[in-house]
Amino acid sequence: AQTVTQSQPEMSVQEAETVTLSCTYDTSENNYYLFWYKQPPSRQMILVIRQEAYKQQNATENRFSVNFQKAAKSFSLKISDSQLGDTAMYFCAFITQGGSEKLVFGKGTKLTVNP
C-alpha cells in the first residue's frame, strides 16, 4: 500500500524568507503523480503544484517549487519570498498513474508566516 509521510507537523517562517516542507512516500509503482495542496483557514483545498514521476525536471509554479528525488522517494516543497497569505496547512499527496487508485494524503504540515 502507498503511504505518504510529512514529518513536520508545524513550521514557521518570517515573511519574505524561504521555507521547505518535507514529504516522503512509499510505493512499489514506477509511474505516479505527486501533489502539494494548500488548505488555508477558509478550509478550501487548493492545488499548489504537481509533479509527474516520469519527469526528471522539478516542477515550479511562481514562488513554489519542488525537489523531487525519485530514488529517495522524497518530494519537498520550497516556498520562496513567503507571504502572509501562505499561512495554511499543506498536504502532500500521491496517486498512481491512471488515477484508478485513490489519492493518498499525508497528515499535513501547518505553516505559519510571521510578519
Next chain:
Amino acid sequence: DADVTQTPRNRITKTGKRIMLECSQTKGHDRMYWYRQDPGLGLRLIYYSFDVKDINKGEISDGYSVSRQAQAKFSLSLESAIPNQTALYFCATSDFRTGDQETQYFGPGTRLLVL
C-alpha cells in the same frame, strides 16, 4: 462562480438522522469523489465514481451511501448519522477524457457536526 460547489457548507444534525450532502460541478469532469477530513488524519476516501453508472467504495464507506444523479452531481448520504461522523467533507473531481485524471480539484467542503 466556483467550479465545484457543495451544499450545505455547514450542517448540524442529531444522532440517528438521515442527511444528504450535495456536490455539483461545472468543470465537465467525468470522475467525482467524496473525502472525509478529520484532525490529524488527513483526507480519506469514502466513495468515488468514474461515470454515472460506476460507483466504487473507498477506504471508509461504512455508514455512507452515494448517488450519481448526473455527470455533474454526486451526493453523499449518511443513513443514520452518528457522532463519529462529525468531520469536514470534501467533494472532488477529475477528468479522464483529457488525460489528466490524476489531478483532483476540490470543492469548498461541508462541515458536519453530529450531536
